[in-house]
Amino acid sequence: MENRAHNFFAGPAALPLEVLKQAQAELLNFRGTGVSVMEISHRDKAFIAVTEEAEADLKKLLGLGDDYAVLFLGGGATHQFIMLPMNVLNEGDCADYVDSGNWAHRAYEEACIQADWAKAKANCIASTRELEKKYCVLPEVKQENMNPNAKYLHFCSNNTIYGTQFFEKNYPKPLPGVPLVADMSSGFMSHSFDATKFDMIYAGAQKNVGPAGVTVVVIKKSWAETFQKKGFQLPKTLDYKVQIEKGSMFNTPPCFNIYITGLVFKWMLEMGGLKAMEARNDKKQKMIYGAIDNSNGFYRGYVQNPEHRSWMNVTFNLPTPELEEEFVKSAKAQGMLGLKGYRTLGGIRASIYNSTTPESVETLVNFMESFRKAH
């Protein structure tokens, strides 16, 4: 065995062992080229095949056709916070934002900065930021608060820090004609959904689909074609139309990161696609929330409403901060990593993305049970 730990990091996070083993096996010699996949030109046909396969596999997983482009960009999802309003908003325009967590809020803040430059406006149409228990529920996204002339409606599907998640049944429904855009980073590919309802989906790979350093952008081509920045030119690499035209290769893309992400897509297909991921994740979340809810109050979930609880990031508290510290330390000693809550929130967070195995979750749940009995 490889002495592998149980990985509950919030991101960068667990990858499928099969993917790591394949990457390891071919690290010095990629597909018989005689060089590592890190050492090959991004314009060589061996590498172009990598990106083309990754794009095709992702579209297969999402059930999308030729009307969508797939981009693999650097700079993190945070760069999409900037690129989206920079590309879309002109003087007098507005866009609607749902503020359901820390990253949703940052996206809104960057939109405000871009809107300021463009003499446009970003509207926050729903927020749970000011609750006493910040972001502990999903905000209600009412159509009456939406702007009918908004250039898009933006939300973040999973709240990594506080542990809430939108599922298909409660995805915000935009007004007719308003494009829907989601930052799905930490919820990406975790359950089955109709991707054709979106004009754009983006996700930092380092949660559910790959290593840090690449962001997957799925964008409806017909929507991107309508982008028309007025008065000045966009920086080339921050221009969606340029990136679509050049197939993410206006400049050198993060090649190795795309390669690993492509291997994860293949792993997902082999596992049975999004429906299989959903079943696997449902099983895991039931185990761990079950352990919380059946602990007679020893473990207290930060998010109470079962309909709002994230299947990806499970946040909870113990009776005291001292016990929480001991919990993290003791779990680590038993090979369970990454359980400490986000630095501004504290408590415990178990991140159980696609690649985290049910066996790892079972190990954690058993540990939770024995820890509770011992204290």
Place this chain on the structure above:
Amino acid sequence: MENRAHNFFAGPAALPLEVLKQAQAELLNFRGTGVSVMEISHRDKAFIAVTEEAEADLKKLLGLGDDYAVLFLGGGATHQFIMLPMNVLNEGDCADYVDSGNWAHRAYEEACIQADWAKAKANCIASTRELEKKYCVLPEVKQENMNPNAKYLHFCSNNTIYGTQFFEKNYPKPLPGVPLVADMSSGFMSHSFDATKFDMIYAGAQKNVGPAGVTVVVIKKSWAETFQKKGFQLPKTLDYKVQIEKGSMFNTPPCFNIYITGLVFKWMLEMGGLKAMEARNDKKQKMIYGAIDNSNGFYRGYVQNPEHRSWMNVTFNLPTPELEEEFVKSAKAQGMLGLKGYRTLGGIRASIYNSTTPESVETLVNFMESFRKAH
């Protein structure tokens, strides 16, 4: 043996075999953590050690102290084309650009776009773009053409496509008080030089120091502190002051890419630092330019002036395009990859960065000799 090819790709390019082997050995279990370096939080102390070591090793290699910050950013060197003028230029300001090649020109173009937004100006103060043989020599950079109030002087140290290179003896000398900035991507760490003359150096890692997906930025802190954008806020991830304050971790950085780059820095230190790199590269360039110049005109160097020739990218032509095609094909069949010239220039390009071994260059030179005799 690993059936490794001889790697002459222009980037992504060769990496030291020792680095690849170490990465391979610990890919499933990084430093005893039980997880891959790709699977660990960027805020975990095991990964923070990676970035801190990479920063310290780079400073040791460059002979720099605490007055410089090292950043590891995503988005490619092209993002620095944008960030630099975006951070520095305000209304009425100007910056000077040297146009010595394709990437130097793109940097200037992006500066023009940013200058336009800021009501500032980017000046092209020297160019060899309009020569009949485009960029076949370095432009003469005269102080009389420089602007005394320029916010910085920018040049690109190595011209990857056409094959010219600035060395320390002919680095542009700015007017007193004007900060010097260099895009060193494809010439980075290839020879010994006084780094303290620069206020900023940046480099896409995928040429000399790592895989694609991370850009190394070395910036003088006291200079960055003077940046003051007037009238509006900078996007957070594109703000040097934010990135310096957060140690490149405002958002998730390209972790694996930083890790490999750090291993390359360690390899360079073990090899003897920049002086050893310079000696190694000098030996390689002499072999290959020797083979060109002693071929009785069969091979014709695109760059004639020996003082201007790049030690990193050796560009040359054969008597006919057909022979060039045969050369590339035949070399590939013998395990020499990446010799085709840039798509807009044609001909042959042998990229011989730090990691390309003298043995690989010797193999190429022997092949050149036998190919010449056969045709």
